Amino acid sequence: MALRVLGIDPGLTRCGIGVIDVAPNREATLVYYGVIRSSSDAEVESRLLSISEGIDAALDQYVPQAVAVERVFAQHNLRTVMGTAQASGIALAAAAKRGLRVGHHTPSEVKAAITGYGSADKKQVATMVTRILRLAAPPTPADAADALALALCHAWRIGSSVTPTGMAAETPAQRAWLDAERVSRRGRPPRA
Amino acid sequence: MALRVLGIDPGLTRCGIGVIDVAPNREATLVYYGVIRSSSDAEVESRLLSISEGIDAALDQYVPQAVAVERVFAQHNLRTVMGTAQASGIALAAAAKRGLRVGHHTPSEVKAAITGYGSADKKQVATMVTRILRLAAPPTPADAADALALALCHAWRIGSSVTPTGMAAETPAQRAWLDAERVSRRGRPPRA
Known part of the structure; x- marks a missing residue:
C-alpha cells in the first residue's frame, strides 16, 4: 500500500503544496501540486486566513498519512521570514x-535528499523532482516543486528508517533516488 | 455600549490572553486574563495546536469586537522568535x-501607550495595567499583563480615532490614561 505524503513550502504570497504517493518499492507518483496565493494588498490576517483555508482544503481533499513542512530559520531574509513563519505555524x-x-x-536537507547536493539551486531540484515523479515538465511555480521535493525527502526518510535499503534500483526514478540517497548520506548537512 | 477587545501576546510556551470592555467614556474594565501554555517536551505541532485551541476558545467564549496581536520582529531573540511568529500567525x-x-x-507602542514611556519595563507596564483596570494586584504572569496592555493600547487607539479627545479626566484611571496618552503622543516610536 502506498504512503501518501503532503509537503508544504510555507509562504504568505505563495504557499506551495505537493502531494505524492510512495509505493513500498519506493516508486513515487504525483497526486497533486499547486500553490495557495494571497494578495500583498490584503491585510496580513486575511492573507493568513486564505493560507489556512487552502491548507485545510488540501488536507481534507487528499487525506495524507504524513505531512512535511519546511523548517524556517529566522536568519534568512528578514523581510519575508515572519510571514513564512506565520504560515508554517498554521500548517503545523x-x-x-x-x-x-x-x-x-x-x-539543505531537502536539496541533499533530492539532488545529492545540499546547495543545489531551484532548477536542479525541479529537474530531479520531474525525473523522480516521471513528469512531462518541471512543476511550476518553484514553490510547488519545492513542496514536492519536501514530500519526497520526507517519504524517503520515513522509508529509510522502516525498510531495508539494500533494494536494487529497477527504474530510472529509483536509480536516481538511490544515487541521490548515497550522495546525501555522505554529505548530509547537520540538522538544525 | 462598551467595546470588547481581546489582546494576544503570542508565544509558544506561554501565550497571554487579555479581555477588556471599554466604555464610551474610556473607562476600561477587566473581563478576563490568562495564559495558554504548552509543554516544551511536546512536538512543536502539538504545541501550536494547543495554542490554536486556546485562542479559538477565548474568541468563542468572550466574543470580542476587536483583536490586538503583538507585532513580532525577526531581530529579537532568535531562539524563540520562530515559535512566537508561528503562534501569532495562528492568532491572526x-x-x-x-x-x-x-x-x-x-x-514599544504598547509601553508608550500604557506608561507614556516606550522603554518601560514589564513591572511598570503591569503596574499601570493594574491601576487602569482598578485591580487589587498586578496580573500574573507577565504575558497576561502584556496581553491586557495590548488590548488597552488598541482600544485607546481605536477610541482616539473615532471620538473627540477633549474629554475631562474624571477618575484616577482616566487621568492616568490621558496622561500616558499625552506623553505617548509626544514621543511615539515610528511604526514598523
Whole structure:
C-alpha cells in the first residue's frame, strides 16, 4: 500500500503544496501540486486566513498519512521570514489537528535528499523532482516543486528508517533516488 | 455600549490572553486574563495546536469586537522568535476567520501607550495595567499583563480615532490614561 505524503513550502504570497504517493518499492507518483496565493494588498490576517483555508482544503481533499513542512530559520531574509513563519505555524497546527505526524526538513536537507547536493539551486531540484515523479515538465511555480521535493525527502526518510535499503534500483526514478540517497548520506548537512 | 477587545501576546510556551470592555467614556474594565501554555517536551505541532485551541476558545467564549496581536520582529531573540511568529500567525488567522479586525502593535507602542514611556519595563507596564483596570494586584504572569496592555493600547487607539479627545479626566484611571496618552503622543516610536 502506498504512503501518501503532503509537503508544504510555507509562504504568505505563495504557499506551495505537493502531494505524492510512495509505493513500498519506493516508486513515487504525483497526486497533486499547486500553490495557495494571497494578495500583498490584503491585510496580513486575511492573507493568513486564505493560507489556512487552502491548507485545510488540501488536507481534507487528499487525506495524507504524513505531512512535511519546511523548517524556517529566522536568519534568512528578514523581510519575508515572519510571514513564512506565520504560515508554517498554521500548517503545523492544521496537521496536528488531524492527528498527523509532521516532518520538519531544512532546505539543505531537502536539496541533499533530492539532488545529492545540499546547495543545489531551484532548477536542479525541479529537474530531479520531474525525473523522480516521471513528469512531462518541471512543476511550476518553484514553490510547488519545492513542496514536492519536501514530500519526497520526507517519504524517503520515513522509508529509510522502516525498510531495508539494500533494494536494487529497477527504474530510472529509483536509480536516481538511490544515487541521490548515497550522495546525501555522505554529505548530509547537520540538522538544525 | 462598551467595546470588547481581546489582546494576544503570542508565544509558544506561554501565550497571554487579555479581555477588556471599554466604555464610551474610556473607562476600561477587566473581563478576563490568562495564559495558554504548552509543554516544551511536546512536538512543536502539538504545541501550536494547543495554542490554536486556546485562542479559538477565548474568541468563542468572550466574543470580542476587536483583536490586538503583538507585532513580532525577526531581530529579537532568535531562539524563540520562530515559535512566537508561528503562534501569532495562528492568532491572526483565528481572528480573520471570525471577521474581526486586528490591530498590530509593537511592544514599544504598547509601553508608550500604557506608561507614556516606550522603554518601560514589564513591572511598570503591569503596574499601570493594574491601576487602569482598578485591580487589587498586578496580573500574573507577565504575558497576561502584556496581553491586557495590548488590548488597552488598541482600544485607546481605536477610541482616539473615532471620538473627540477633549474629554475631562474624571477618575484616577482616566487621568492616568490621558496622561500616558499625552506623553505617548509626544514621543511615539515610528511604526514598523
